[in-house]
Amino acid sequence: MGVRGLGDTKEAAFEQAALAMTAAICDPGSVAAREAVDIECRAADDELLLAAWLNALVYEMAARRMLFSRFEVRLKSGALSARAWGEPLDAARHQPAVEVKGATLAELSVRRSPEGPWLAQCVVDV
Amino acid sequence: MPIIEIPGLTRRSEFIWELQPRGAMRVPVVVYATEALMKGMDAKVFEQAGNVASLPGIVDACHVMPDAHWGYGFPIGGVAAFDEREGGVVSAGGVGFDISCGVRALRTGLPAARVASVAEELASELARVIPAGVGSEGRLRLDDAEMEAMLLGGASWAVERGYGRAGDLEFIEERGRMAGARPDEVSVQAKRRQRPEMGTLGSGNHYLEVQRVAYLVDEVAAAAFGVSKDEALVSIHCGSRGLGHQIGTDFLMRMAAESARRGPRPPDRELACAPIASELGRSYLGAMRAGINCALANRQILTHLARMAFAAVLPEADLTLIYDVSHNTCKVETHGGRALHVHRKGATRAFGPGHPDLPAPYRSVGQPVLVGGTMGTASYILAGAKGGGSPAWSSACHGAGRAMSRHEAARRWSGRRVAADLAARGILVRSASLRGVAEEAPGAYKDVTAVVEAAERSGLARTVARLEPLVCVKG
Numbered sequence: 001m002g003v004r005g006l007g008d009t010k011e012a013a014f015e016q017a018a019l020a021m022t023a024a025i026c027d028p029g030s031v032a033a034r035e036a037v038d039i040e041c042r043a044a045d046d047e048l049l050l051a052a053w054l055n056a057l058v059y060e061m062a063a064r065r066m067l068f069s070r071f072e073v074r075l076k077s078g079a080l081s082a083r084a085w086g087e088p089l090d091a092a093r094h095q096p097a098v099e100v101k102g103a104t105l106a107e108l109s110v111r112r113s114p115e116g117p118w119l120a121q122c123v124v125d126v
Numbered sequence: 127m128p129i130i131e132i133p134g135l136t137r138r139s140e141f142i143w144e145l146q147p148r149g150a151m152r153v154p155v156v157v158y159a160t161e162a163l164m165k166g167m168d169a170k171v172f173e174q175a176g177n178v179a180s181l182p183g184i185v186d187a188c189h190v191m192p193d194a195h196w197g198y199g200f201p202i203g204g205v206a207a208f209d210e211r212e213g214g215v216v217s218a219g220g221v222g223f224d225i226s227c228g229v230r231a232l233r234t235g236l237p238a239a240r241v242a243s244v245a246e247e248l249a250s251e252l253a254r255v256i257p258a259g260v261g262s263e264g265r266l267r268l269d270d271a272e273m274e275a276m277l278l279g280g281a282s283w284a285v286e287r288g289y290g291r292a293g294d295l296e297f298i299e300e301r302g303r304m305a306g307a308r309p310d311e312v313s314v315q316a317k318r319r320q321r322p323e324m325g326t327l328g329s330g331n332h333y334l335e336v337q338r339v340a341y342l343v344d345e346v347a348a349a350a351f352g353v354s355k356d357e358a359l360v361s362i363h364c365g366s367r368g369l370g371h372q373i374g375t376d377f378l379m380r381m382a383a384e385s386a387r388r389g390p391r392p393p394d395r396e397l398a399c400a401p402i403a404s405e406l407g408r409s410y411l412g413a414m415r416a417g418i419n420c421a422l423a424n425r426q427i428l429t430h431l432a433r434m435a436f437a438a439v440l441p442e443a444d445l446t447l448i449y450d451v452s453h454n455t456c457k458v459e460t461h462g463g464r465a466l467h468v469h470r471k472g473a474t475r476a477f478g479p480g481h482p483d484l485p486a487p488y489r490s491v492g493q494p495v496l497v498g499g500t501m502g503t504a505s506y507i508l509a510g511a512k513g514g515g516s517p518a519w520s521s522a523c524h525g526a527g528r529a530m531s532r533h534e535a536a537r538r539w540s541g542r543r544v545a546a547d548l549a550a551r552g553i554l555v556r557s558a559s560l561r562g563v564a565e566e567a568p569g570a571y572k573d574v575t576a577v578v579e580a581a582e583r584s585g586l587a588r589t590v591a592r593l594e595p596l597v598c599v600k601g
Contacts, residue, residue: 001532024532025260026561044386047395048379055375062319062368065261089261096260097562098330098532101223102375105382105396106198123198125223126330126532
């Protein structure tokens with residue numbers, strides 16, 4: 001399943017890609033942003049950094065049994081530091097359809113786009 | 127561009143198509159499919175298979191199963207073998223994130239009519255005891271020592287801990303324990319992700335089904351497998367849960383970083399791989415084999431839970447294992463006297479009659495190949511092809527294959543309606559997520575019967591029996 005974030009800045013595109021990943025699982029509108037988790041990762045380039053960011057979220061969702069609906073990303077010279085807000089998973093209320101196994105490198109792209117102007121996308125395995 | 131018009135594509139026979147090497151391809155791509163399946167196949171499958179055919183050390187061809195669809199790196203339904211002595215590689219994307227995802231089928235010893243008479247009660251009991259769906263947790267929590275023992279022992283470990291019977295192990299690939307596992311190569315994150323997930327079904331297309339044997343095609347093979355018409359069976363489809371997913375993630379990223387550092391970059395980043403004879407390649411193989419053991423242990427625990435549910439509702443049932451197959455693996459096998467690393471991603475090993483690794487009762491008819499369908503159509507039991515197995519390194523198809531995206535399926539169908547329509551046909555669905563049911567609607571998949579027919583007619587495997595669902599516990 002593909003996820004794509006569009007934003008005025010690269011950071012905003014990363015945040016929107018994360019929100020799209022939540023939408024692959026459940027309705028993000030059903031997830032209250034009431035607990036924060038800090039995430040940091042680093043990679044050799046922007047595209048691998050996007051994959052690392054989404055994979056870090058997949059890990060936090062799985063390990064903490066949480067879903068996230070609000071994201072704040074900061075990027076600086078190959079490093080990402082972010083905060084994600086969400087709440088513990090409630091199957092009855094969130095009706096999650098699938099779990100994301102991981103972000104792949106398929107269709108992986110971070111670039112300026114006429115639609116965006118920034119686009120951040122990849123395929124996630126569900 | 128329609129598949130049939132791809133330049134260089136030739137029709138080797140009615141059901142076998144070949145794309146001649148071009149550009150960086152070292153070997154051809156061979157596809158096993160009917161003309162109708164070829165026409166419905168995404169062109170991306172050919173692009174991905176062509177990229178696989180360009181990898182170092184690939185032997186003979188990149189084989190593509192009739193249920194293929196585009197994945198990441200390798201197509202799903204892709205089979206490729208690599209020779210370590212010729213610089214061959216191992217690829218995390220060639221196995222997939224859900225390491226050793228697979229299917230096991232069990233006899234119940236009961237007529238389907240008897241099971242159908244208590245279907246509501248049985249469905250509710252199965253849904254109660256089988257942890258299924260996103261975020262569900264098992265009752266078992268492994269400490270560090272037990273995690274290591276599980277990763278080394280697989281289903282064998284589970285049986286030693288009281289989950290199932292020693293007799294089950296004979297009917298699992300690798301006799302239930304994959305040798306060469308290296309728990310020390312599995313990250314702390316992967317082990318942490320697994321802690322609450324031992325003995326869980328997962329989500330998406332994973333399921334536990336109670337099925338009726340609708341008809342037999344090969345009665346001799348069916349008799350050898352102990353399968354009779356109108357008997358009730360149980361099938362379980364799931365994999366290595368969070369541990370396997372994290373191993374896949376960890377090594378995909380490490381292989382991509384290593385490829386970028388070592389250079390030159392592969393034709394496609396998602397084809398990240400490592401030489402078999404490298405530290406990273408060996409690390410991945412050790413971790414991946416531990417992932418296989420996790421999947422075998424998980425299906426063994428789920429079998430134990432299914433036996434408990436049946437005992438509560440149908441005490442006369444005796445659930446005995448037909449076979450357990452994995453369809454996301456890389457295994458070292460001997461073909462034509464050569465030791466090869468055979469990647470199967472969304473493809474099932476299908477040893478032909480006489481193969482020494484088969485359990486004695488099946489040796490004369492070949493390996494059971496368990497092909498999972500949808501909750502509204504059918505699944506099939508096939509047997510490995512005669513004459514030494516299929517030409518695709520003894521491999522066959524693994525399922526129906528999606529025909530449309532989850533997003534499109536959820537837009538077209540309502541989960542409540544899908545469940546009601548199936549109930550009207552006598553198929554009970556239990557799921558924690560109605561959206562999940564919509565995304566898994568039978569219409570979202572290819573025609574599994576066409577896939578099985580293509581597998582049979584192209585010589586990948588022989589059809590043995592058709593199974594139709596009675597109860598489906600969805601992940």
